[in-house]
Amino acid sequence: MIGYVLEVAQAALALLLAPGLVGLLRWMKARLQNRRGAPVWQPYSELAKLFQKEVVVSSNASWLFRAAPFVVFASTVAVTFLVPILAVPLPFDGVGDLLVVVYLLLLGAFFLSLAGLDPGSPFGGMGASREMTVAALAEPTIALAIFALALGAGSTNLGQIVARTMADPGTSVSPGHLLAFGALFIVTLAETGRLPVDNPATHLELTMIHEAMILEYSGRYLALIEWAAALKLLIFFSLLGNLFVPWGVAVTVTPVSLAVAVGSLLAKLIVLAGAVAVLEIRIAKLRLFRVPELLAASFVLALLAVTSSFLLR
Amino acid sequence: MDGVFSQLCVLGSSLVLIFGLILLWRRGVTAYISAFTWQSVVLSVVTAIVAYFGDDHELYWVAAALFLLKGLLIPRLLRRMERRFAAERELEPYVNTATSLVIAGLLVLFGYAITRPLVALSQLPTRAGMPLAMGLVLVSLFVVISRKKALTQVIGFLMLENGLALLAVLGTYGIPLIVELGVFLDILMGFLVMQIFIYQIHETFESIDVEQLNRLKH
Numbered sequence: 195m196i197g198y199v200l201e202v203a204q205a206a207l208a209l210l211l212a213p214g215l216v217g218l219l220r221w222m223k224a225r226l227q228n229r230r231g232a233p234v235w236q237p238y239s240e241l242a243k244l245f246q247k248e249v250v251v252s253s254n255a256s257w258l259f260r261a262a263p264f265v266v267f268a269s270t271v272a273v274t275f276l277v278p279i280l281a282v283p284l285p286f287d288g289v290g291d292l293l294v295v296v297y298l299l300l301l302g303a304f305f306l307s308l309a310g311l312d313p314g315s316p317f318g319g320m321g322a323s324r325e326m327t328v329a330a331l332a333e334p335t336i337a338l339a340i341f342a343l344a345l346g347a348g349s350t351n352l353g354q355i356v357a358r359t360m361a362d363p364g365t366s367v368s369p370g371h372l373l374a375f376g377a378l379f380i381v382t383l384a385e386t387g388r389l390p391v392d393n394p395a396t397h398l399e400l401t402m403i404h405e406a407m408i409l410e411y412s413g414r415y416l417a418l419i420e421w422a423a424a425l426k427l428l429i430f431f432s433l434l435g436n437l438f439v440p441w442g443v444a445v446t447v448t449p450v451s452l453a454v455a456v457g458s459l460l461a462k463l464i465v466l467a468g469a470v471a472v473l474e475i476r477i478a479k480l481r482l483f484r485v486p487e488l489l490a491a492s493f494v495l496a497l498l499a500v501t502s503s504f505l506l507r
Numbered sequence: 508m509d510g511v512f513s514q515l516c517v518l519g520s521s522l523v524l525i526f527g528l529i530l531l532w533r534r535g536v537t538a539y540i541s542a543f544t545w546q547s548v549v550l551s552v553v554t555a556i557v558a559y560f561g562d563d564h565e566l567y568w569v570a571a572a573l574f575l576l577k578g579l580l581i582p583r584l585l586r587r588m589e590r591r592f593a594a595e596r597e598l599e600p601y602v603n604t605a606t607s608l609v610i611a612g613l614l615v616l617f618g619y620a621i622t623r624p625l626v627a628l629s630q631l632p633t634r635a636g637m638p639l640a641m642g643l644v645l646v647s648l649f650v651v652i653s654r655k656k657a658l659t660q661v662i663g664f665l666m667l668e669n670g671l672a673l674l675a676v677l678g679t680y681g682i683p684l685i686v687e688l689g690v691f692l693d694i695l696m697g698f699l700v701m702q703i704f705i706y707q708i709h710e711t712f713e714s715i716d717v718e719q720l721n722r723l724k725h
Contacts, residue, residue, distance in 0.1 A: 364510065
């Protein structure tokens, strides 16, 4: 019973923290660029404002356009139940392993691209085709990178992987883990639309990917999609944090261990956000035709990770 | 203890290999030179680690010589060349970047396949790094045949040498010091000769693109 309560609490916490994480990332980037920057809670106000605004839908749009935001949001929220964010093992661990997580995230991306194509605006179609290119190249890398970890743990269950790494701390600095971390980090940047693959700070740039797809959305639909995007960022960050540096994740359900888990989660998110912010101010966006090369590089890293963890087993 | 040693070796070899892969991913000469420098530094660190855990004092000298020659001297000579050839970017290699990277991944897998008997035969704790060293040798060979600029090919050759040195250190705890010194001298001489060649190619064709050499036929 307590497990299910924990499960819901974890999802609620993730939903609550996600806009803050985006705000934190923007604020850190602004401070590093010597700007004052919007406060960290700015995305919350934006979401609140969008939820109150009127929805404008193109007369060419079908039911798909209206349904897509809900599918995107729901599939992303479903993932938060399956990923070890606060505690292991969770009662829903048996429901889905890492493959389910990967494909639930892809389901969201798929519906978003469909919605981008639906109203027939040229920007939406352009964004959708680009998003699918990136997703198709990033997906095998995610699977391979997590397989490198699964080989060590002997299970594709994310909770089990975390528990096994905690039981044997030496594996977290093994070459397989480090290479997989590198691969997954690059994929995180690609999948969540950060630099150098996509620029999250600008609208109406001809190279945009994510923003081009959601250009037609407004009001509460836009709010749901923005919230889901923020949640996706939080999911990827907590995967990076908890799969590779699992310490702090609660193994027993006591108030102290849960408090430690929340604290360590916040610390990991802040460190990763700092790393991404520093990276983003140091590099320029890649030309679109070089993005497949970047993803090929991360694929090779993941391949090396799998082979080396297979060999050291 | 052996576990830590073997893990450090694999980690070092992976880093050495990744610096080799940068040659396929980046295009500028500056990036190539820094990749080679860091690769050599990591290689000398791996040699020092093997010396420490294997209790082999000769290897410390090899590590120091590696650092001085490939970490300091050759990069300095390369930088001097870079000033003249900085504009010579690897824009149109024979095989494009994404395909090269995937081929490099396959070559590393091939490296695993051909070193399997070696790894099975060896009792040393360093044996797990050998496939990666062989992978680096194959990847560097691929760089030499798939890139057009003479400078890139030279750096590919130097990385090939690094791969062989790594293979020797991991496979047998290094070859005798006197042989090692001979090899070092050989590399330095080879490099100086290639440097003169590059300057000559540049003087004749005003470019270091080796495709230009085809013009000599007519």
